[in-house]
Structure formats: structure tokens, C-alpha cells
Amino acid sequence: MTEKEQLDILEEWLKLYKGLIFKVVRAYTVADHDDLFQEIIIQVWHSIPAFRQEASVTTWLYRIALNTAIKWTKKEKKYTGAETLDHVQHLLQENRIQIDERLTWLYGEIYKLDEIDRSVFLLLLEGFSYKEMSAMLGISESNVGVKINRIKKQLIAKSKNYDNHGIR
Amino acid sequence: MEFDEMKKIWDAQNSRPLYTLDEKALHNRIQSKMNCTLRLTGMREWLLILINLGAGGILIGFNRFKPGTNIFLYLEAAWMFATVVYFIVYRIRRIKASRRFDRSIRGDLDHSISLVTYQIRTSEFIRWNLPPMGAIMIFSGWEGGQLLKVSTLILASYTLSFYVVSKGIHADKKRKRSLQALKEKLETGM
Numbered sequence: 001m002t003e004k005e006q007l008d009i010l011e012e013w014l015k016l017y018k019g020l021i022f023k024v025v026r027a028y029t030v031a032d033h034d035d036l037f038q039e040i041i042i043q044v045w046h047s048i049p050a051f052r053q054e055a056s057v058t059t060w061l062y063r064i065a066l067n068t069a070i071k072w073t074k075k076e077k078k079y080t081g082a083e084t085l086d087h088v089q090h091l092l093q094e095n096r097i098q099i100d101e102r103l104t105w106l107y108g109e110i111y112k113l114d115e116i117d118r119s120v121f122l123l124l125l126e127g128f129s130y131k132e133m134s135a136m137l138g139i140s141e142s143n144v145g146v147k148i149n150r151i152k153k154q155l156i157a158k159s160k161n162y163d164n165h166g167i168r
Numbered sequence: 169m170e171f172d173e174m175k176k177i178w179d180a181q182n183s184r185p186l187y188t189l190d191e192k193a194l195h196n197r198i199q200s201k202m203n204c205t206l207r208l209t210g211m212r213e214w215l216l217i218l219i220n221l222g223a224g225g226i227l228i229g230f231n232r233f234k235p236g237t238n239i240f241l242y243l244e245a246a247w248m249f250a251t252v253v254y255f256i257v258y259r260i261r262r263i264k265a266s267r268r269f270d271r272s273i274r275g276d277l278d279h280s281i282s283l284v285t286y287q288i289r290t291s292e293f294i295r296w297n298l299p300p301m302g303a304i305m306i307f308s309g310w311e312g313g314q315l316l317k318v319s320t321l322i323l324a325s326y327t328l329s330f331y332v333v334s335k336g337i338h339a340d341k342k343r344k345r346s347l348q349a350l351k352e353k354l355e356t357g358m
Binding site for chain 2: 018019022023025026033037038041050055063066070071091094095099100102114115116125126127135137138139152159160162
């Protein structure tokens with residue numbers, strides 16, 4: 001595969017699936033949105049020659065995005081500076097006006113989960129089956145189930161304290 | 169709020185993207201980062217191989233063309249060539265090993281752990297390679313009759329190298345622990 005073909009595929013995927021990557025970025029970082037986005041795109045670009053269509057593009061992209069984001073969380077704790085905030089203004093602009101407050105709350109709660117639980121819950125919200133999650137995460141379905149039950153209970157309990165829109 | 173409601177809120181964002189993206193800026197930044205990443209891939213290994221190969225060659229050349237033969241310089245060169253063989257074998261092993269991980273997130277974590285383990289081993293090898301190499305160099309300086317001046321310089325540079333490599337090992341070990349902790353979180357129900 002030539003570099004040109006690789007870039008064409010990347011542009012195509014970016015056009016169709018950037019929303020998916022935005023969700024992972026929003027769930028995994030507070031300040032470094034564009035840096036994490038950029039890092040995920042680079043990892044996706046590297047992965048393109050290995051993509052064999054055994055999995056759907058969304059599954060493939062989620063796996064790469066989550067794997068990059070999980071490791072990124074460790075970096076963010078080290079690098080939180082004005083420089084990254086500067087990047088946010090240049091690359092990604094948040095559409096604040098259009099965001100549902102409950103969605104902001106949900107993202108806030110997802111961000112409070114640990115890196116692994118965040119990925120499990122994102123996959124659940126995206127409608128992946130236990131079987132698909134098990135394959136993507138590399139853990140058993142029963143383990144996925146245990147994690148999901150625990151996270152669901154935790155978030156439902158927290159939502160009871162949220163009174164805006166009848167939920168805080 | 170029940171999970172179904174959360175899911176509805178979540179799905180609603182599909183029609184309202186969270187961000188607007190400056191695609192031109194992204195393209196430029198990615199292009200420059202990719203070029204940089206490609207350049208850096210394997211650079212460390214090649215650098216170590218070339219430095220040892222070059223330094224070994226210079227030592228042999230120096231020993232051949234200067235009056236009198238210093239056996240310790242030959243020994244040092246042989247040690248450096250052996251190091252090159254070690255790095256090449258390790259590089260081949262690392263590339264082969266990178267193909268055996270599955271494409272799940274756990275597989276990727278295993279791969280990252282394996283890579284950082286490889287870096288630690290390489291650095292440990294470099295670190296414990298320094299004292300014998302330093303000793304050989306001091307002996308060669310001794311044989312050449314420049315004990316004090318040469319030994320002090322050699323000792324200082326090898327001590328500094330030892331310190332720098334040790335710091336690198338410490339950082340890699342920390343990174344490995346954090347990756348292992350992630351893997352543990354993934355594998356356990358908690």
C-alpha cells in the first residue's frame with residue numbers, strides 16, 4: 001500500500017467517522033483534546049495497512065482510539081500546560097451551544113471512571129454487544145458483564161443526585 | 169436516570185458533532201508528526217549499532233596504524249562488535265515478537281509491555297556493559313602510558329553514561345508498572 005493510498009483511506013475514514021473519535025477524545029481528556037485527537041489519527045494511519053476488513057471500520061477505529069486514549073491518560077497527568085490549551089483553540093473547537101447539559105454531566109461522570117471502565121462504558125453506550133466488547137478488549141464476556149453491571153449501578157446511583165432536568 | 173435514558177442522550181449527539189475540526193491544520197500537524205515518527209522508528213537501535221560499529225572500527229584502525237600494538241584496544245573493539253551482534257539479534261527478535269500479539273486492547277497492552285521490557289533489557293545491557301568497557305579503556309590507556317589523564321576522562325564519561333542510562337531505566341520501569349496496572353484493571357472485574 002502506498003502512502004498516498006493510506007492517506008486517502010485516512011481522509012475517507014475521518015470524513016465518515018470523526019464523530020466516533022471525538023467521543024473518545026471528549027471522554028478521555030479535559031484539556032488536550034486536539035493532541036489526543038492527533039495521536040489517535042496517527043495511530044489509525046499506522047494501522048491502515050493491517051486492516052483486513054475482518055472487523056467493521058467502526059470496531060477497528062474504536063479499538064485503536066480506546067487503546068491510544070487509555071495510554072494517553074497516563075501522559076495527561078504529566079503534561080497539563082498552557083501549550084496544550086493553546087492547541088485546543090487552533091485545532092478543535094467545542095460546539096458548546098448545542099450540547100445538552102445532561103450529556104456534559106454524562107461525559108463528566110465517564111471521565112471520573114478509571115481508564116478501563118471508561119472504555120467499557122463507551123463501548124456499551126455505542127451499542128456494542130458483550131461478545132464484541134470481549135473481542136475488542138481481549139477479556140472474557142463474563143468479565144465484561146461484571147464490569148458493566150458495576151459501572152451501570154454506580155452511574156445510575158450518581159444520576160439520582162443530579163437535579164437538573166429532573167436528575168440532580 | 170436509567171441506562172436507557174443515558175443511551176438516548178448519548179445517541180442524540182450523533183446529529184450534533186461535539187467539535188468543529190480545522191481539517192487543514194490537522195492535516196499539516198499530522199503530516200509533520202508522521203514524518204517525525206517514521207524517522208524516529210528504530211532510530212535508537214540503529215544509532216547503537218552504528219556507534220558501536222564505528223567506534224570498534226576506529227579503535228582497530230587506530231591500533232593498526234599507530235606504532236606499537238595495544239591489545240586492550242583490540243579487546244575493546246571486539247567487545248563493541250559483540251555488542252552490535254547482540255543489538256541486531258535483539259532487534260530481529262523484537263520485530264518477530266511484535267507480530268504475535270492479538271488485535272484486542274489487551275493484546276495492544278501486552279505489546280506495549282513487551283516493548284518497554286525490551287527497552288529496559290537493552291538499557292540494562294548498555295548499563296552493565298559500561299564498567300567492563302571502561303576498565304578495558306583504562307587498561308589500554310595504562311598500556312599506552314597515559315594513565316592519569318586518559319583514565320580520568322574515561323571514568324568521568326563512563327560514570328556520566330551510567331547515570332544517564334540508569335535514569336532511563338528508572339523511567340521505563342515506571343512506565344512498565346503503569347501499563348501492568350492497566351492490564352490488571354482490564355483483566356479483573358474491578
